[in-house]
Amino acid sequence: MQGFAEEFRVAMGLIVSGDPELWAIVLLSLKVSLLAVLIAACIGMPIGAALAVGRFPGRRLVIVLLNALMGLPPVVVGLLVYLMLSRSGPLGVLQLLYTPTAMIIAQVLLVTPIIAALTRQTVETLDIEYTEQLRSLGVSRLASVPVLLWDGRLALLTALLAGFGRAIAEVGAVIVVGGNINHVTRVMTTTIALETSKGNLALALALGAILVGIAFVVTALVSMIGISREREVLHHA
Amino acid sequence: MRDWDGAEMLTQPRMAVENLRIGRNGSTLLDVPYLALGGPGPTLILGPNGAGKSLLLRCMHGLIQPDGGTVWQDGALLGEDHRARQAMVFQTPVLLRRSVAANLDFVLRRQGVRWGSRKARIAALLDEGGLAGKERQAARSLSGGEAQRLAILRALACNPEILFLDEPTSALDPAATQAVEALILRASARGTRIVMVTHDVGQARRLGHDIVLMQAGRVAEHSQAADFFAAPRTAAGRAYLSGALVI
Ligand SMILES: Nc1ncnc2c1ncn2[C@@H]1O[C@H](COP(=O)(O)OP(=O)(O)OP(=O)(O)O)[C@@H](O)[C@H]1O
Numbered sequence: 001m002q003g004f005a006e007e008f009r010v011a012m013g014l015i016v017s018g019d020p021e022l023w024a025i026v027l028l029s030l031k032v033s034l035l036a037v038l039i040a041a042c043i044g045m046p047i048g049a050a051l052a053v054g055r056f057p058g059r060r061l062v063i064v065l066l067n068a069l070m071g072l073p074p075v076v077v078g079l080l081v082y083l084m085l086s087r088s089g090p091l092g093v094l095q096l097l098y099t100p101t102a103m104i105i106a107q108v109l110l111v112t113p114i115i116a117a118l119t120r121q122t123v124e125t126l127d128i129e130y131t132e133q134l135r136s137l138g139v140s141r142l143a144s145v146p147v148l149l150w151d152g153r154l155a156l157l158t159a160l161l162a163g164f165g166r167a168i169a170e171v172g173a174v175i176v177v178g179g180n181i182n183h184v185t186r187v188m189t190t191t192i193a194l195e196t197s198k199g200n201l202a203l204a205l206a207l208g209a210i211l212v213g214i215a216f217v218v219t220a221l222v223s224m225i226g227i228s229r230e231r232e233v234l235h236h237a
Numbered sequence: 238m239r240d241w242d243g244a245e246m247l248t249q250p251r252m253a254v255e256n257l258r259i260g261r262n263g264s265t266l267l268d269v270p271y272l273a274l275g276g277p278g279p280t281l282i283l284g285p286n287g288a289g290k291s292l293l294l295r296c297m298h299g300l301i302q303p304d305g306g307t308v309w310q311d312g313a314l315l316g317e318d319h320r321a322r323q324a325m326v327f328q329t330p331v332l333l334r335r336s337v338a339a340n341l342d343f344v345l346r347r348q349g350v351r352w353g354s355r356k357a358r359i360a361a362l363l364d365e366g367g368l369a370g371k372e373r374q375a376a377r378s379l380s381g382g383e384a385q386r387l388a389i390l391r392a393l394a395c396n397p398e399i400l401f402l403d404e405p406t407s408a409l410d411p412a413a414t415q416a417v418e419a420l421i422l423r424a425s426a427r428g429t430r431i432v433m434v435t436h437d438v439g440q441a442r443r444l445g446h447d448i449v450l451m452q453a454g455r456v457a458e459h460s461q462a463a464d465f466f467a468a469p470r471t472a473a474g475r476a477y478l479s480g481a482l483v484i
């Protein structure tokens with residue numbers, strides 16, 4: 001017990017003293033996950049919106065597939081990206097394996113289905129409510145997409161936060177494609193996993209505390225958005 | 238083609254429907270052989286719940302494709318260009334999840350009104366509808382009556398030639414009802430063709446130039462308002478006014 005308390009004290013010291021190694025890891029984590037969410041949003045939102053307002057054969061199947069992809073095991077995604085990027089893989093010439101780019105690619109694959117599925121749900125629900133009114137105002141189906149996205153902005157923000165939460169806390173995929181190379185691909189989750197197994201509990205604990213803090217902030221933001229949406233609905237009832 | 242008022246039929250009706258039919262699972266929801274709306278004043282549509290009043294408005298506004306029949310506007314088949322000159326206030330108002338002002342700005346911007354004049358128009362409209370001072374409030378947080386008023390103002394902002402109103406005062410207090418009726422009469426005087434559904438017989442008497450009584454998907458009677466309220470021509474009309482007509 002004595003040892004644990006001591007490790008904890010050292011961990012807090014690392015955070016408070018602004019330990020450069022620790023904060024470099026945190027910064028890389030944030031950079032990788034934020035970029036991944038940004039890219040995933042650029043891919044997932046148009047897909048979600050198209051599925052919500054478009055009508056084409058196989059649409060239902062794509063939606064079911066998308067929902068299934070949301071539960072994709074991260075390790076499997078990591079494996080797939082690894083196979084693509086490995087020396088003998090189709091994208092091997094790019095030499096991206098064990099770089100932050102590889103980790104971003106893996107996280108984009110994990111987060112895009114989440115954002116696409118949640119966007120589809122949000123836009124479709126709103127579309128059911130708006131469709132006649134927008135038609136009445138002469139807004140074409142295509143032109144109604146930006147209207148629906150904008151009016152669903154709070155729910156879409158929640159989707160982005162959910163995606164970010166998954167990306168930043170995820171370990172299986174990034175460790176397979178990024179490894180844990182000092183100063184290159186060390187992110188919070190992989191470092192926690194490796195340092196714990198090496199017995200370096202202080203660094204693991206410090207990163208763990210920061211990760212919990214980030215998760216807490218994300219969850220708090222999501223529920224704050226939820227409350228403000230509920231308030232609007234309540235007022236309307 | 239034959240309708241209730243020969244004199245008015247000489248000029249081309251603004252709106253007409255012919256052989257309009259909508260059925261669902263074997264039952265007839267709407268069956269209107271002919272109906273022409275062309276008088277100088279508002280047309281008021283009356284009828285019990287489920288009579289097909291909202292369906293008829295949706296058809297004339299081009300929101301639903303009937304199973305059979307045609308809708309005419311100014312002597313031509315209803316098309317997108319006609320629709321642009323119509324506006325509709327729905328039975329349940331659908332407001333954008335934006336501020337009160339942004340709901341009005343949305344339609345004004347679509348008409349290409351410049352920002353400077355849009356601001357003035359919005360202020361004038363809100364003033365007219367008794368919503369001044371609420372421009373920044375979230376539209377979805379308005380009370381039921383306020384929301385209905387905003388929906389009416391938004392439709393008026395479209396400057397429509399034909400305005401469909403589906404029970405636009407059902408949630409309004411007496412003062413607001415009076416204000417909205419004045420708004421409607423002013424639009425009518427400016428040349429907007431009003432087609433309005435109501436359950437308020439007094440309102441129909443106050444506003445109506447002609448009355449369409451619907452029952453079970455059919456037009457039971459179409460008469461000049463004065464005639465209808467003096468003595469309905471049909472048994473359905475008499476039953477309706479005495480409060481005995483259902484479906
Ligand atoms: N999509 C639909 N599918 C099946 N039935 C429908 C559909 N839309 C409307 N109906 C039915 O058509 C009938 C007429 O509906 P409508 O909304 O026009 O009634 P209304 O005259 O406006 O009644 P209210 O005064 O209650 O508003 C109703 O019985 C309704 O249940």
Ligand SMILES: [Mg+2]
Binds near residue numbers: 290291292328
């Ligand atoms: Mg109705």
